[in-house]
Amino acid sequence: MSVVLITGGAGFVGTNLADRLLVEGERVRILDDLSRPGVEENLRWLQQRHGDKLQVEIGDVRDEAMVERAVRGASHVFHLAAQVAVTTSLEEPMQDAAVNLRGTLNLLEAVRLAPRRPSVLFTSTNKVYGALPDVPLREADDRCTPLDPELAIHGISEHRSLQFCTPYGCSKGAADQYMLDYAHSFGLATVVFRMSCIYGPHQFGTEDQGWVAHFLIRALRGEPLTIYGTGRQVRDILFVEDLVEAMLLARGSIETLAGRAFNIGGGPRSAVSLLDVIDRIEQLTDAPVSLAHEKWRTGDQRWYVSDTRAFGAATGWTPRVRPRDGIEALHGWLSGERDVPQGVAI
Ligand SMILES: NC(=O)c1ccc[n+]([C@@H]2O[C@H](COP(=O)([O-])OP(=O)(O)OC[C@H]3O[C@@H](n4cnc5c(N)ncnc54)[C@H](O)[C@@H]3O)[C@@H](O)[C@H]2O)c1
Numbered sequence: 001m002s003v004v005l006i007t008g009g010a011g012f013v014g015t016n017l018a019d020r021l022l023v024e025g026e027r028v029r030i031l032d033d034l035s036r037p038g039v040e041e042n043l044r045w046l047q048q049r050h051g052d053k054l055q056v057e058i059g060d061v062r063d064e065a066m067v068e069r070a071v072r073g074a075s076h077v078f079h080l081a082a083q084v085a086v087t088t089s090l091e092e093p094m095q096d097a098a099v100n101l102r103g104t105l106n107l108l109e110a111v112r113l114a115p116r117r118p119s120v121l122f123t124s125t126n127k128v129y130g131a132l133p134d135v136p137l138r139e140a141d142d143r144c145t146p147l148d149p150e151l152a153i154h155g156i157s158e159h160r161s162l163q164f165c166t167p168y169g170c171s172k173g174a175a176d177q178y179m180l181d182y183a184h185s186f187g188l189a190t191v192v193f194r195m196s197c198i199y200g201p202h203q204f205g206t207e208d209q210g211w212v213a214h215f216l217i218r219a220l221r222g223e224p225l226t227i228y229g230t231g232r233q234v235r236d237i238l239f240v241e242d243l244v245e246a247m248l249l250a251r252g253s254i255e256t257l258a259g260r261a262f263n264i265g266g267g268p269r270s271a272v273s274l275l276d277v278i279d280r281i282e283q284l285t286d287a288p289v290s291l292a293h294e295k296w297r298t299g300d301q302r303w304y305v306s307d308t309r310a311f312g313a314a315t316g317w318t319p320r321v322r323p324r325d326g327i328e329a330l331h332g333w334l335s336g337e338r339d340v341p342q343g344v345a346i
Contacts (some may be wrong), residue, residue: 003027005074007061008081010034012203012210013123015042019077019245022050029055032068032081032117035083045202061103064110071110071308074118076251079107082172085208086127086299088169098179100171101178108182110191116239119189119254123318124176124261126304129156130163137303139232143273144303155236155268155305158194158261166299176261183259184322191250191257196265196306199326200240201333212237212277214335215289219281224290228297231274236305239326240314242319249315257314265306265319268318280324284331 001136004021006014009030018028022123028050030034031147046054050247059066063082071077082100083089089096111117137144137149164173177273182188199205205213207226223340278289312318321329 001027002006002075003029003055003073005029005032005068007077007079010039010043010046011036011080012042012200013198013240014078014080015039015202015244016200017244018046018054020244020248023055024047027053027055029057029070029074031057031059031061031108033272034058034085036204060202060332062098063274064106067103067106068110068113068266070105071118073163074163077107077111077118077120078247079104079120079122082123083168086166086168087208087297088237089166090173090216090298096167097171099173100168104175104178108178108188110184111188112182112186115331116149117188119251119258120179120191121250121254122176122190122192122307123177124154124192124194125169125172125195126263127169127266127299127307128162128171128173128176128194129160129166129304131299131301132156132304135303139230140291142235142275143232145234146303153268154309155184155265155307156263157307167298177181178303180259180261185212186245189254189258191254191259192261192262193246193250194261194306195238195243196239196263198240198243199237200330203240203330211274212331213334214283214326215277216331219285219287219289220335222287223276224292225278226292226294227274228294229300229302231278231291233300234271234273234303236267236271237277237323237326238264238266238270238319239321239329242321246311246317251303251315252309253315262311262314263306263308264311265308266323267308267319268305270319270323277323277327279326281331286330298303
């Protein structure tokens, strides 16, 4: 029986994806160096639920030999392992590039040279479109909205020109382009998801990445939150179950989707401002959240909403979980079923 490889499989998205595949009876192999604080807990949870149906390789995508071994015998690869924070990339651009770009090339080469080449799905980011300074916005009703009615209704499509910004945007963006090029130059079956903000259970959000979970963790601890910018910035948040569904649909249609990149997020119906999310958290915790304000951070987008029509048309996918319900589900997971691990700096 073939095996599905998930690099970064102990992380937030990887754990949700691995669990879904294992529940459906597939064999899963995870390659992860456990560098993200808290993810050992995800791995323990997966191992307790699924025992030896789950293969685990603790290792680094920068290690070519390790990646080559992990790819061996895989029918499909979900390549998720990454240095995931813009902030860290600004502090350590070389390390960011080594993991995100060189690690991705290691993976692509291992796939290209494999006797039976697996297909690959790569998790890129909306940051490849830059900070969108050329999208005029108005700020009203606690949120930013584009003046262009087309953009306001549909969001940002894949036709938007690439404008890598911040070392993280550059390393993920370059990896995104290599993924597509390996389809064109070498005939690999690769597909790219340019993802907006994903949230849900198994997410150990910090100030640097995973803001919905970070906000909830802080609120549950009764600690103040720092808002960078006005709080009226808007994102189309996507509940992780909907993302996992999209990933499986993409794998199912990989031969027709190969060589294409898709914008994936909650879309216009799930566009929320930071202040909207804080309101929802206050309803759920029944307590006010205390806020501190700081200046915008480098590369921050004031507004980003994905136009997901291309992927919807190709696969029939549509996000189902509304932010109201998804935030409640994450709140339930964080407050009920577990403690936030001590190692998680928030
Ligand atoms: N969560 C989001 O909102 C979001 C948005 C856009 C794109 N993405 C992308 O989706 C992917 C998954 O994100 P996530 O939120 O699950 O992040 P995560 O940090 O929870 O998961 C990433 C995993 O990769 C592992 N890892 C890091 N460096 C590694 C290395 N050198 N070798 C092997 N493993 C390594 C970490 O230990 C972690 O388990 C990433 O590629 C990220 O860039 C996420």
